[in-house]
Amino acid sequence: KLNESINIQHEQILQASRALNFCLTNDEFRGSIEEVDAHKVLRTAIERRKACQEEYERVIKCRTKRQPINNNMDEPRATLTFSYMSLSLKRDFVNDRINSLGEHVYYFMCLIKYREQVLSTQIVDSDAAIRVSGRVEFTNYINLKDVTHDFDVEISVFALKMRREEMSREQKYHSNKTLTLRNKIRPLTKTSLGGPSTVMDSKFCLSGQLTINKSSVSRQKFALQGYQSNVPIEPVIQLKMRCSAETSGNVEERGFLNLFENVTGLAAWRRFWCLLKDGSLRFWFYPDEETTKMPAYAIDLSRCRTKFVEPVSLEICTRPNTFLLEMLDEKVHSDRENREKTRNFSQ
Known part of the structure; x- marks a missing residue:
């Protein structure tokens, strides 16, 4: 599968190179948005091929050393969702272009990489960023699936500097001497595959990057590593992301757990037999009821909004080993009365 992906990305590189070459050899498309798109497709394909090659290696x-390819096959998986990314343009750059936009435009894009997965944002240009308070904003949703608990996700920021396009779209496509990209770029033949002269390099250059893991997924601001000061962006990126459970894996634990109940104003601790399985907590009054009765309570952990489940401070509860779960839905499945959405547990 990885070999197939490598071949697909190689063909994408060749196709993007042909499109880019067409733009560079035709005055009508030099510096155009079509050239920018070709640079983006080329950069994305190059990075995807590289990621697939690294994963293949x-x-x-692992096979050579007879080691497991994935040590976490039985562990829960998650989806990491990015809903917003933004970078600030440098103040001097914005001030210089308040009255005149200048003859050059900067284009920005981000690539998000996890193992062989490489996903891209849309392209945002400096003109659009100046119109929204000097911020380069990426607003499309990006989902990374099948993420393990020990994930390391790499986000790379790329920038491209281009001379401003002078010819309008109508002039490009309605000129008698202009050939359209569709007619000009035909499918590659086998004889052209692998030819070194057909492969070009993208001018989208790396401007900075960062790595996100489980401990930093709740943060919103990150400093860019390897920041290139020759681009007109500040070395800080803002993110909005969310990590949600995809599968519960084969995690299974059981034992006694004390549940804090608050029913009609009367609070008390009560001991239950508890099973953690399939992403839920299930409670019975006695251990032998696990195989003979429906649980007295069941809590779907996918609705838990607590970021970190850990022992609470003594100010919240003086009982040792107490942890707190806050649920998004007040209705916890039960064969009894509705309980409060916030529950405390103590081992």
């Missing part, structure tokens, strides 16, 4: 290395 890792798999081969």
Whole structure:
């Protein structure tokens, strides 16, 4: 599968190179948005091929050493969702272009990488950023699926500097001497595959990057590593992201757990037999009821909004080993009365 992906990305590189070459050899498309798109497709394909090659080499290395390819096959998986990314343009750059936009435009894009997955944002240009208070904003949703608990996700920021396009779309496509991209770029033949002269390099250059893991997923601001000061953006990126459970894996634990109940104003601790399985907590009054009765309570942990489940401070509860779960839905499945959405547990 990885070999197939590598071949697909190689063909994408060749196709994007042909499109880019067409733009560069035709005055009508030099510096155009079509050229920018070709640079983006080329950069994305290059990075995807590189990611697939790295993952392929890792798999081969594991097989050679007879090591498991994935040590976390039985553990829960998650989806990491990015809903917003933004970078600030440098103040001097914005001030210089308040009255005149200048002859050059900067284009920005981000690539999000997890193992062989490489996903891209849309392109945002500096003109659009100046119109929205000097911020480069990426607003499309990006989902990384099948993420393990020990994930390391790499976000790379790329920038492209281009001379401002002078010819309008109507002039490009309605000129008698202009050939359209559709007619000009035909499918590649086998004889052209792998030819070194057909492969071009993208001018989208790396401006900075960062790595996100489980401990930093709740943060919103990150400093860019390897920041290139020759681009007109500040070395800080803002993110809005969310990590949600995809599968519960084969995690299974059982034992006694004390549940804090608050029913009609009367609070008390009560001991239950508890099973953690399939992403839920299920409670019975006695251990032998697990196989003979429906649980007295069941809590779907996918609705838990507590970011970190850990022992609470003594100010909240003086009982040792107490942890707190806050649920998004007040209705916890039960064969009894509705309980409060916030529940405390103590081992």
